[in-house]
Every structure is written in structure tokens, then in C-alpha cells.
Amino acid sequence: MALPHGGKKSTELFNAQAHVWNHIFNFINSMSHKCAVQLGILDIIHKHGKPMTLAELVEALPMNKAKAQSVPRLMRILIHLGFFMKAKISKCEEETGYWITPASRLLLKDKPLSVAPFLLAMLDLVLTEPWHHLSAWFENENSTPFDIAHGRMLWKHAGQEPRLNSYIYKYDLFSTSGKKARTKSMKKKYSIPVLEQTNGKFLFALYLFYS
Numbered sequence: 001m002a003l004p005h006g007g008k009k010s011t012e013l014f015n016a017q018a019h020v021w022n023h024i025f026n027f028i029n030s031m032s033h034k035c036a037v038q039l040g041i042l043d044i045i046h047k048h049g050k051p052m053t054l055a056e057l058v059e060a061l062p063m064n065k066a067k068a069q070s071v072p073r074l075m076r077i078l079i080h081l082g083f084f085m086k087a088k089i090s091k092c093e094e095e096t097g098y099w100i101t102p103a104s105r106l107l108l109k110d111k112p113l114s115v116a117p118f119l120l121a122m123l124d125l126v127l128t129e130p131w132h133h134l135s136a137w138f139e140n141e142n143s144t145p146f147d148i149a150h151g152r153m154l155w156k157h158a159g160q161e162p163r164l165n166s167y168i169y170k171y172d173l174f175s176t177s178g179k180k181a182r183t184k185s186m187k188k189k190y191s192i193p194v195l196e197q198t199n200g201k202f203l204f205a206l207y208l209f210y211s
Contacts (some may be wrong), residue, residue: 012063030124032077033107036117039063041075042083042104043096051087051097061133083107121167122205126157137208 036042044060045052052060054075058068075098078084087099100108101123107116130145137145146154158165 019072028077029081030123032074032081033083033119035074035080037107037119041078042100042107042111043109045084045098045100046105046108051089051099053062053095053097057098074182117167124163124167126161126164127167134208 039061041061044057048056048060054072057075058071061071063071075084079086079098082101083104084098085101086096089095089097105111106113107117107119108114117170127146129148131144133148136142136148140148142148144153146157150157151181154164
């Protein structure tokens with residue numbers, strides 16, 4: 001049965017609002033990933049060898065235990081995003097715990113295909129600050145948003161910022177063969193289909209930072 005005209009419009013409005021709100025808060029997804037990597041949540045659960053209860057996870061985390069009530073909130077977001085799942089502790093028990101997924105295995109530290117260092121690099125304040133100047137970049141003569149944010153080009157800034165410098169050379173972002181070579185290198189490491197799934201975000205970032 002078709003919805004009345006008014007009901008259809010209400011549904012469209014609700015869906016539109018939900019869509020906008022989800023995009024407004026999308027940054028929480030990335031920052032939750034960053035937090036999980038920095039706290040070592042993925043590695044702790046992986047080393048545990050089986051699903052971890054909330055109490056076990058809180059005990060193992062290098063955190064202020066007075067903030068334990070916030071851990072399940074963080075984990076709820078990460079479960080929703082597909083980086084963790086709830087699983088039975090054992091076949092004989094009904095109690096469930098947190099366990100890793102194929103996606104979270106790519107964020108384990110010290111693994112050949114780990115993208116954890118790349119995640120920390122891309123979400124570092126030095127590289128996220130320029131995005132706040134994107135509209136200004138369209139309006140003025142600066143060559144990149146990074147130049148606006150930090151007052152100098154990325155490669156000059158890296159000379160004074162050891163952390164940024166290590167990110168850049170780790171991912172060969174200053175290859176002398178140019179931007180096309182950098183893009184080719186990243187495609188080889190992470191595969192073309194993976195980069196295509198970013199819907200142009202990765203290539204747009206390369207263009208804005210290294211043009």
C-alpha cells in the first residue's frame with residue numbers, strides 16, 4: 001500500500017536529515033579508529049587469543065580506569081563500523097566478548113600489511129588542519145591548503161617536524177619521480193580496487209597536498 005503524499009514527504013525529510021547528520025559526524029569514525037590504534041585495543045584483543053570481556057579489556061588498557069564507562073561507547077561505534085564484533089567467550093559459555101574482524105587485522109601493529117602507521121599519519125593534526133582551509137584555498141592564491149595552515153609548503157615544514165618527516169619518507173610521498181609515481185606506489189601497496197573504493201578521496205588528498 002502506497003504511503004499518503006504527506007507520509008512520503010515525512011519519510012524523505014527524515015532520511016535526508018539522517019543522511020546529513022551522519023556526514024556531519026563522520027569525523028567521529030576516523031577519530032575512533034585512531035583512538036583504538038593509539039590505545040592498542042586491537043593488538044590487546046588479538047594477543048589475548050579469544051574474545052575479551054569488557055572488564056578484561058578495561059583492565060588491560062593503558063587508561064585512567066575512572067573513565068571505564070566510556071570504553072563500551074567507543075567499542076559500540078567500532079562494532080557498528082565493522083572493526084570489532086561480539087562473540088562467545090567459548091562454546092560452553094553464553095557470555096560474549098569483543099573480537100577482531102578481517103578489517104581490524106589490517107590495523108594490527110607490526111604486521112606486513114598493517115595500515116596502522118598510515119592511519120596515524122593521515123589523521124595527525126599536521127595533516128588534518130589544512131582541510132579546515134579548503135574553502136580559503138579555492139578563494140586565494142596559495143598553492144595548497146597546507147601552505148595556508150602552516151605558512152610553508154609541506155616538504156619545508158617536514159624539515160622542522162620530525163614526526164611528519166617520518167610519515168612522508170615511510171610512504172615515499174616525496175619521490176623524485178613526482179606525484180604520478182607516488183600514486184602508483186600507493187596503488188601497488190594497497191591495490192587499485194581498494195583505492196577506487198575511496199571514491200576519489202585519496203587522489204583528491206594527493207592533489208591538494210602535493211600539487
